[in-house]
Amino acid sequence: MSATLNSDVTRKIATLARLKLTDEEVVRYSSQMSQVLGYIEQLKEVQVTGVEPMVQALPGCTHTRPDEAHPVERDAEGHLPTTKHAPSVLHDSFKVHGIL
Amino acid sequence: MDVHSDYQPVMGLEIHTQLATNSKIFCSCPARPSGSMTVAEVGANEYCCEVCAGHPGTLPVLNEQVVELAIRAGLALNCKINLDSVFSRKNYFYPDLPKGYQISQFDKPICSDGYVDITTSTGTKRIRVERIHVEEDAGKNLHFGEFSLVNLNRAGVPLIEIVSRPDIRSPEEASAYMKAVYDLVTAVKVCDGNLQEGNFRCDANVSVMKKGSDTYGTRAEIKNVNSFRFVEQAVTYEIERQIGVIESGGKVVLETRQYDSAKGVTVSLRSKEEAHDYRFFPEPDLLPLHLTEAQIERIKASLPELPHARKIRYESELGLSSYDASVLMENAQWVELFEGALKLAGQNGKSYAKTFTNFITGEISRIEKELGVSIAATALKTHHLVEVAEMLDQKLISASVAKQLVPEVCASGSSFKALAESKGLIQVNDQAALDKAIEQVLKQCPEQVLEFRAGKEKLLGFLVGQAMKAMQGKANPAMLQELLKSRLKQQ
Amino acid sequence: MRHLSIQELHQDYNNGVTTPSQVVEGYLGSIRKSHHNAYISVLEKRVREQAIRADLELKKTGKVPSDRLPLFGVPMAYKDLLTVKGERTTAASKMLENYIPPYTATCIARLEEAGALGLGKVNLDEFAMGGSNENSAFGPVDHPTHAGFTPGGSSGGSATAVGADLCHASLGSDTGGSIRLPAHFCGIVGFKPSYGRISRHGVIAFASSLDQVGPMTKSVYDAALLTEVMAGEDIKDSAMIAGQSPKFTQDLFKQGIDLRGVRVGVPKEYWGDGLDPDMSRVLRERLKQIKEAGATLVEVSLPHTKYSVSVYYLVAVSEASSNLSRMDGMRFGVRPAQADMASSLEEQYQISRSLFGSEVKRRILLGTFALSSGYYDAYYKRACQVRRLIAQDFDSVFTKCDVLVGAISATPAFKRTEKEQDPLKLYLNDILTIPANLAGLPALSLPVGTIRSEKLPIGLHVIAPRERDESLLQFAQSLETLFQNASQLGRK
Numbered sequence A: 001m002s003a004t005l006n007s008d009v010t011r012k013i014a015t016l017a018r019l020k021l022t023d024e025e026v027v028r029y030s031s032q033m034s035q036v037l038g039y040i041e042q043l044k045e046v047q048v049t050g051v052e053p054m055v056q057a058l059p060g061c062t063h064t065r066p067d068e069a070h071p072v073e074r075d076a077e078g079h080l081p082t083t084k085h086a087p088s089v090l091h092d093s094f095k096v097h098g099i100l
Numbered sequence B: 001m002d003v004h005s006d007y008q009p010v011m012g013l014e015i016h017t018q019l020a021t022n023s024k025i026f027c028s029c030p031a032r033p034s035g036s037m038t039v040a041e042v043g044a045n046e047y048c049c050e051v052c053a054g055h056p057g058t059l060p061v062l063n064e065q066v067v068e069l070a071i072r073a074g075l076a077l078n079c080k081i082n083l084d085s086v087f088s089r090k091n092y093f094y095p096d097l098p099k100g101y102q103i104s105q106f107d108k109p110i111c112s113d114g115y116v117d118i119t120t121s122t123g124t125k126r127i128r129v130e131r132i133h134v135e136e137d138a139g140k141n142l143h144f145g146e147f148s149l150v151n152l153n154r155a156g157v158p159l160i161e162i163v164s165r166p167d168i169r170s171p172e173e174a175s176a177y178m179k180a181v182y183d184l185v186t187a188v189k190v191c192d193g194n195l196q197e198g199n200f201r202c203d204a205n206v207s208v209m210k211k212g213s214d215t216y217g218t219r220a221e222i223k224n225v226n227s228f229r230f231v232e233q234a235v236t237y238e239i240e241r242q243i244g245v246i247e248s249g250g251k252v253v254l255e256t257r258q259y260d261s262a263k264g265v266t267v268s269l270r271s272k273e274e275a276h277d278y279r280f281f282p283e284p285d286l287l288p289l290h291l292t293e294a295q296i297e298r299i300k301a302s303l304p305e306l307p308h309a310r311k312i313r314y315e316s317e318l319g320l321s322s323y324d325a326s327v328l329m330e331n332a333q334w335v336e337l338f339e340g341a342l343k344l345a346g347q348n349g350k351s352y353a354k355t356f357t358n359f360i361t362g363e364i365s366r367i368e369k370e371l372g373v374s375i376a377a378t379a380l381k382t383h384h385l386v387e388v389a390e391m392l393d394q395k396l397i398s399a400s401v402a403k404q405l406v407p408e409v410c411a412s413g414s415s416f417k418a419l420a421e422s423k424g425l426i427q428v429n430d431q432a433a434l435d436k437a438i439e440q441v442l443k444q445c446p447e448q449v450l451e452f453r454a455g456k457e458k459l460l461g462f463l464v465g466q467a468m469k470a471m472q473g474k475a476n477p478a479m480l481q482e483l484l485k486s487r488l489k490q491q
Numbered sequence C: 001m002r003h004l005s006i007q008e009l010h011q012d013y014n015n016g017v018t019t020p021s022q023v024v025e026g027y028l029g030s031i032r033k034s035h036h037n038a039y040i041s042v043l044e045k046r047v048r049e050q051a052i053r054a055d056l057e058l059k060k061t062g063k064v065p066s067d068r069l070p071l072f073g074v075p076m077a078y079k080d081l082l083t084v085k086g087e088r089t090t091a092a093s094k095m096l097e098n099y100i101p102p103y104t105a106t107c108i109a110r111l112e113e114a115g116a117l118g119l120g121k122v123n124l125d126e127f128a129m130g131g132s133n134e135n136s137a138f139g140p141v142d143h144p145t146h147a148g149f150t151p152g153g154s155s156g157g158s159a160t161a162v163g164a165d166l167c168h169a170s171l172g173s174d175t176g177g178s179i180r181l182p183a184h185f186c187g188i189v190g191f192k193p194s195y196g197r198i199s200r201h202g203v204i205a206f207a208s209s210l211d212q213v214g215p216m217t218k219s220v221y222d223a224a225l226l227t228e229v230m231a232g233e234d235i236k237d238s239a240m241i242a243g244q245s246p247k248f249t250q251d252l253f254k255q256g257i258d259l260r261g262v263r264v265g266v267p268k269e270y271w272g273d274g275l276d277p278d279m280s281r282v283l284r285e286r287l288k289q290i291k292e293a294g295a296t297l298v299e300v301s302l303p304h305t306k307y308s309v310s311v312y313y314l315v316a317v318s319e320a321s322s323n324l325s326r327m328d329g330m331r332f333g334v335r336p337a338q339a340d341m342a343s344s345l346e347e348q349y350q351i352s353r354s355l356f357g358s359e360v361k362r363r364i365l366l367g368t369f370a371l372s373s374g375y376y377d378a379y380y381k382r383a384c385q386v387r388r389l390i391a392q393d394f395d396s397v398f399t400k401c402d403v404l405v406g407a408i409s410a411t412p413a414f415k416r417t418e419k420e421q422d423p424l425k426l427y428l429n430d431i432l433t434i435p436a437n438l439a440g441l442p443a444l445s446l447p448v449g450t451i452r453s454e455k456l457p458i459g460l461h462v463i464a465p466r467e468r469d470e471s472l473l474q475f476a477q478s479l480e481t482l483f484q485n486a487s488q489l490g491r492k
Helices: A007-016 A023-045 B064-076 B171-187 B228-247 B293-302 B307-317 B322-329 B332-371 B382-393 B399-412 B416-422 B431-444 B446-454 B459-470 B477-489 C006-014 C020-033 C044-061 C106-113 C156-163 C180-186 C220-230 C277-292 C303-326 C345-355 C358-371 C377-397 C423-430 C434-439 C469-486
Strands: A093-097 B007-018 B088-091 B101-104 B111-120 B123-136 B140-144 B147-151 B158-164 B200-210 B220-225 B255-260 B265-271 C039-042 C075-079 C117-122 C169-174 C189-192 C212-217 C263-267 C296-300 C403-407 C443-451 C456-463
Touching: A007 A023, A007 C358, A023 C303, A023 C358, A023 C377, A023 C423, A093 C345, B007 B171, B007 B228, B064 B111, B064 B123, B064 B158, B064 B171, B064 B293, B088 C303, B101 B123, B111 B171, B111 B307, B123 B171, B171 B200, B171 B228, B171 B307, B200 B228, B220 B228, B220 B265, B228 B255, B228 B265, B307 B322, B307 B332, B322 B332, B332 B382, B332 B399, B382 B399, B382 B416, B399 B416, B431 B446, B431 B459, B431 B477, B446 B459, B446 B477, B459 B477, C006 C220, C020 C039, C020 C044, C020 C075, C020 C117, C039 C156, C044 C117, C075 C156, C106 C117, C106 C169, C106 C220, C117 C156, C156 C169, C156 C180, C156 C212, C169 C189, C169 C220, C180 C189, C180 C443, C180 C456, C189 C220, C189 C469, C212 C220, C220 C443, C220 C469, C263 C277, C277 C296, C277 C403, C277 C443, C277 C456, C277 C469, C303 C358, C303 C377, C303 C423, C303 C434, C358 C377, C377 C434, C403 C469, C443 C469, C456 C469
Parallel strands: B220 B255, C075 C117, C075 C169, C263 C296, C263 C403
Antiparallel strands: A093 B147, B007 B158, B007 B200, B088 B101, B111 B123, B123 B158, B140 B147, B200 B220, B255 B265, C039 C117, C169 C212, C189 C212, C189 C443, C403 C456, C443 C456
């Protein structure tokens, strides 16, 4: 389980997370996270065989809602709530960089 | 030598079908346009709220109809319905994926271990369904080179993904499987089956291996094929392409491809090798989904008769052969006609079943091809089918006469009986009348009778023909022949 | 302090001593003068309109309609992690500096439907990630009464606003101690209800399976009343406690100061040698008083406590890394000008997401790592397994006692620093608060005194079994009364 975060791994993770790190940040974060991961090593000593992972703090099951469609309302000026304050809108669509 | 015969294609299909719900899977935005509007006519982001746009602080709430329809689909595909299933997050960045993750089901899907039986030119075959899971659709990107426009109307629309095992071995099987699944999900009203709007589409995983080998080849995935014809064409091309690559010493690359129907080729999209690390983990905002046996029983009881149950009934209760039953069931209208005739015929229904089937797969099939229309567009209806079966049963007309009358029945809707009578085609089964005609022929053709009795067996046909002439062609041919034969044996 | 409880405030309204608008103006004035940097946005226009409506309502009968509007005229501050429709909600991040939500969080909607007045949005650690409110893009928050000290975090602004009389009560959120730690540092009541008690619709998510909204108040009664108003099923949140929520104020004073029959668990891990000795001494005095009031003290152990930080910094950060993926500058929030000039889609994402602060970036990286292929089993999955063991520790302990008491943290409030601290050191401050989040239990920090010549406040940690919020509040009320009777609490 032992993993220190070297710069390569940190860069790879940053790419996965779409975070751009400066060289300085790569070094600093690698070191800080390695420290945390070093501390986390203590989990290795716990006996977990047969222990069901706990993902929720609640027992029980999900509730559902009835299949009713509620249209989205435009405001007084005719804006749609989700495009009104969006950073870049063209033809009521969200404008983003070209996708290859 | 055909190089293809050295190779065995191995394929699996992942079919995505939109569920026929009013609202999206995790929010109350409309999942489809109301009235007669098409999806394309809805303005961009009209069907988009803070939840499906992934705003901070929003949470998913499951649509109850999604559960109902997923169970229906699972039952139609003979799956085990899992009483406990879990939602998962599939994490990746793409502009049409507002939350930066898709809520899907990873290790505990709602249905598993089903199958679909298909019929192709090589016979019937069972394709296993590995799993069915519920997930949300992504939005739509429109590309304009330097920029793209994102429309989230479709984001959050409920889908089921039906994953087959790699049991498909030919392009024909691929298309037959896709069609069979389509027929099933539309029959149980899980999907509205609108292929044009992409409500039913598949990804085909294709690989080839040398016959006799036990190692599967590397596969390529052809994404978003939305017609049965295209899937057959796409995999045909892909199989050849892969064989070509291998034969020329290359290696098939694990990648995503797209089918270009205009050019008839598959084109590489991106290398699947740089596969996303989806970092699946259980969705914390949704507690597990729990179903009860009672719920599943209720849904089972509400389903229309499904193909496999129907086939069993046709074979065991009605005595149809497996092949005949399959052919009949390929056509929904034929099934409707057949079921209608069975009902109308009442007690006799069962005994007429084979006759109905033969008539449908024979005469009706033929006239459809000739006229270029389906039988529903003609005047031939359920009661005609019952009538002709009765008349054949009572030997009032022969099969060839029935065949003769079909076009006119289709055109005019007149009854077989009325037509046969007006044309004087009603068969005579009266033994006395036949005997009389036979006596007449024996008198009129003494030489042929002597020659027959002396051993010239061929003359029987001639004598039967003469007797039929004497009966003005109306005699029951089989009966006539039998009676003549036995009469000739006597002196 | 103006009013210790909502009851007192309503009394003043009823007696014509003051009006909602007057109270609001008083607070707005204090906020303007304060140097604490507790508020990110003051909702002047909105709250004045609310106050005027409340004035008119009061004029009708001269009496507070407390049956219909139990929170009538109560000026509140909301952690800026909670959405208010049409008003900027920033999560103390540059990412959301201009974010205007199109909807209001259920918890706030319920408070305001019950008559609460929203003074504004208070400061926090960015995206609730931090323990000292030094990670905000809007500057650090100062301790309410002790300048230069941190108020704790991440609900630092919420705690300071209450402690420095800049609102009557506030809403915070608690994922690993973010209500209880600041409450302890600042000498106020901070309550984290059971997970699933209050809707998370409108709570900007940090760790979905741990986050809980809760009240930060001057009295246990207020905390109980606020919880009562907010709690209960919400169709918009699928992970909630099913069924009707109890009326938490109903039997609040029932136990009183006679604690006979109450079994109070004393977990040794919450009373260890590492605790600040002055703090430990005061807490032990309180424990003695609890015993003298008739309670049975039961020594117990929660052996997996020492793993809580490790579990949290895998589970919470994993969920967070995923929850924050939606912050991409495409549909809401800030998109930096350079993002529009990015040379690729990847770069556009990266430039937009460069607006996160360092702590947030660190946690996203850690979380992404813990979930990634090859590491999932050893990190995320294993952490979830140990989480279950921590929850089971509590289950077994609660067969022997009704409630647990101990320290919130090893130290009282500490001095703010200019330089970036060692993350791990800060994380370890949460070792005693995290377990209640992991197990979904209700937990509260009750101010029980001050220490040293500086009179630094300290709080007592009270934890009850899952869904026993009612019992916990009742017990906390008993202690509040008991300690008030016995000695000065050191509140102004």
